[in-house]
Amino acid sequence: VERILDNYRLYLLQVPDDMLPKITAGFSIVPSSVTNAFHSSTESTAMKRIEWEQKRNAYLERVQKAVNRLPAYERQIIIKRYMQQEPVFDYQVYNEIGMSERSYTRLKGKAFLNLAYALNELIFL
Template identity: 70%
Template sequence: MLFQLPEINREATKKKIEAILDNYRVVLLQVPDDLLPKVTAGFNLVPPSNTNAFHSSTEDTAIKRTEMEEKRNDFLAKVQKAVNRLPANERQIIIMRYMSQDHRFDYEVYNEIGMSSRTYFRIKSRAFYNLAFALKEEVYVKGSAS
């Protein structure tokens, strides 16, 4: 019995991977300013509960910040590992186009690599397909799983 892979929705998969790679660049530069601890007194009309549990906004902020940083680092590591599993030419395209500090357009990347436009887009498409499998983010066509 042979393994039959269900049909992949290429366009939806491409959009999903592009969104992940765009998110990667944003997350890489992200500094959470909104989770700073409060340094001024706050007043509330609701009386405190009598649970004898200590509640500190500074501790809550520190915990949220640590959890958020851990999630961010996990996401970055997951994407980096998946990209590192790609073949060299696919990896080069993805890194130059989506993972560098400066925003580049496709024509800048394929001119810098010295590749024709057609070859570049063919390899880029294959890179998205492989990256979707590496990240387990592929989108299947409904009803194609046999």
């Protein structure tokens, strides 16, 4: 669950450089095939970017919906600790909420378990 939440934060900030279109001419020894299909690196890059953004948005929406299904305190812990732009530490979160460290740790564990159920990411050992 923590890995999923870390990926969530990364997806919010991520812009792929490898999906940028080529702006210089390329040379190939292999002759092009005669399919009468127009193929442009800019078009293929745009299609890759659209597909990637759709996958990213689906992932972000899936995590947001799962977090929104949690009870209020659990949702508050997850959002404040893992879903904000700048990373914060546990002690900052439980001090801000006004909760003891022990209660925070118990509630955070319960929130992770409930979030794992909501995301269907349970691993039984």
